[in-house]
Amino acid sequence: MFSRALRVQRAAAPSLRAARAARAPTVGAFRTVTTDAASASLEKGVPEEDDKPFTINLSDESFETYELDPPPYTLETTKNELKNMYRDMVVTRQMEMAADRLYKEKKIRGFCHLSTGQEAVATGIEYALDKEDDVITAYRCHGYALMRGATVRSIIGELLGRREGIAYGKGGSMHMFSKGFYGGNGIVGAQVPVGAGLAFAHKYTGRKQASVILYGDGASNQGQVFEAFNMAKLWKLPALFGCENNKYGMGTAAARSSALTDYYKRGQYIPGLKVNGMDVLAVKAAVKYGKEWAINDNGPLVLEYVTYRYGGHSMSDPGTTYRTREEIQRMRSTNDPIAGLKQKMLDWNVVTEEELKGIDKEARKHVNEEVAIAEAMPVPDTTPQILYEDIYVKGSEPQYIRGRTAEENYYF
Numbered sequence: 001m002f003s004r005a006l007r008v009q010r011a012a013a014p015s016l017r018a019a020r021a022a023r024a025p026t027v028g029a030f031r032t033v034t035t036d037a038a039s040a041s042l043e044k045g046v047p048e049e050d051d052k053p054f055t056i057n058l059s060d061e062s063f064e065t066y067e068l069d070p071p072p073y074t075l076e077t078t079k080n081e082l083k084n085m086y087r088d089m090v091v092t093r094q095m096e097m098a099a100d101r102l103y104k105e106k107k108i109r110g111f112c113h114l115s116t117g118q119e120a121v122a123t124g125i126e127y128a129l130d131k132e133d134d135v136i137t138a139y140r141c142h143g144y145a146l147m148r149g150a151t152v153r154s155i156i157g158e159l160l161g162r163r164e165g166i167a168y169g170k171g172g173s174m175h176m177f178s179k180g181f182y183g184g185n186g187i188v189g190a191q192v193p194v195g196a197g198l199a200f201a202h203k204y205t206g207r208k209q210a211s212v213i214l215y216g217d218g219a220s221n222q223g224q225v226f227e228a229f230n231m232a233k234l235w236k237l238p239a240l241f242g243c244e245n246n247k248y249g250m251g252t253a254a255a256r257s258s259a260l261t262d263y264y265k266r267g268q269y270i271p272g273l274k275v276n277g278m279d280v281l282a283v284k285a286a287v288k289y290g291k292e293w294a295i296n297d298n299g300p301l302v303l304e305y306v307t308y309r310y311g312g313h314s315m316s317d318p319g320t321t322y323r324t325r326e327e328i329q330r331m332r333s334t335n336d337p338i339a340g341l342k343q344k345m346l347d348w349n350v351v352t353e354e355e356l357k358g359i360d361k362e363a364r365k366h367v368n369e370e371v372a373i374a375e376a377m378p379v380p381d382t383t384p385q386i387l388y389e390d391i392y393v394k395g396s397e398p399q400y401i402r403g404r405t406a407e408e409n410y411y412f
Contacts, residue, residue: 034061037278037340062282066272071289089119094367117310120337124283137214139174141184148181152370162377189222196228199239218249238294242303267302277305
C-alpha cells in the first residue's frame with residue numbers, strides 16, 4: 001500500500017511542479033525590506049508652521065511581518081520633529097567620532113564599541129516612546145544613553161574614566177545608565193531577560209508602558225534570549241524585543257552563524273516585524289505601532305532593525321578583514337541614515353541648505369565643547385570610599401567588607 005502511494009505521488013509530480021511554477025512569482029517580483037534611508041515620500045504639501053503636523057508615506061519596502069498585520073505606511077510628523085531627529089543623529093555621530101579620536105590618542109582605554117551608521121535605530125526608537133518607557137541594550141550603547149537624556153559630557157567623561165561620567169567613571173563604554181535606560185550590558189544577550197523583567201514590572205504595576213529590549217544579531221542565538229521570549233509570551237508582557245541586525249556579529253557574517261537570518265521570525269510563537277533600520281521615520285513608525293500593540297495586552301513582539309555599522313566590532317577591530325572596503329563605502333554613500341533624512345528634508349522644503357549647515361555647525365560646536373569639559377573632569381580618587389560606594393543601599397551595609405587578604409578590611 002505504501003509503495004503504491006509513492007508510485008501515484010511520483011506519477012503526479014510533473015503536473016504538480018507545472019502548477020506550482022505557474023503560481024510562483026517571478027524573481028523580479030520578490031520584495032524585501034530596503035535599507036534605503038531616503039525612501040519616504042510626501043503625501044501633500046508641507047505647512048509653513050514648524051509645529052503643524054503633516055503626513056508622509058513610507059516606502060512599501062519599509063516592513064516585513066510574521067504573523068502580524070503591518071504598521072500603517074503613513075506617519076504624521078512636523079518640521080520641528082524632523083529637524084530635531086536630524087540634529088540628534090548628527091550629535092550622536094559627532095560624539096562617536098570624538099570617541100574614536102580619543103581612543104586613538106590613548107585617552108580612552110579598554111573596550112569601546114561605536115555605532116556609526118546605526119544612528120537611525122536609537123533616534124527612531126526614542127521618538128516613538130515617552131520617558132516612562134524603558135530601554136535596555138547591549139554594549140553598543142552610547143547613542144541610546146544620549147537619546148534617553150544623558151549629556152555628551154557625561155558619556156565622554158565615562159569613556160575617559162572620569163568621576164563626573166555617567167557611571168562615575170566605573171562603567172566605561174559598555175555600562176551606562178540613566179533614568180529609563182538600563183544599560184549598556186557587557187555579557188552577550190544577558191540584557192534580554194533583564195528587559196523582560198522590566199516589562200513584567202510595567203504589567204505588574206498596571207502601567208501602560210513598554211520595554212524596548214535590544215540585542216545584536218551575534219546575540220540572537222543565545223539561550224537566555226529564547227527563555228525570555230517564552231516567559232514574555234506566557235505572561236503577555238509589554239516587551240518589544242529587537243535585534244539590531246548590522247550584518248556582522250563581531251567578525252562573523254550573519255549567515256555563517258545563524259541558520260535563520262530572518263531574526264524577526266525567531267520568536268516562533270511571537271509575532272515579528274522587520275523594519276528598515278536606516279530610515280529613522282520607518283523605525284519610529286514601527287516602534288510606535290509596536291508599543292500600541294504591546295500595551296494593549298497583546299503580548300510581546302520581536303522586531304528586527306536592518307542596519308549597518310561602518311566601523312569594526314570595536315575600536316580594536318579594523319572591520320575590513322571579513323568584508324570589503326567597497327561594501328562599506330557603498331553603504332556609506334547610498335544608505336547613510338543622516339544623509340537620507342537630509343535629502344528628504346531638502347526635497348520637502350522643510351529646511352534650506354543654509355539651515356542644515358547651521359544645524360551641522362551647531363552640533364559640532366556642541367560636541368566639541370562637551371568633549372573639552374569631559375577631558376577637564378577630575379579622575380576618581382583612589383580611596384576605599386569611592387571603590388566601595390554604590391554596592392549597598394544606604395543603611396543596609398554590613399559592618400565591613402573583606403579586602404584582598406583576611407586582615408585587610410574596609411569598615412563602613
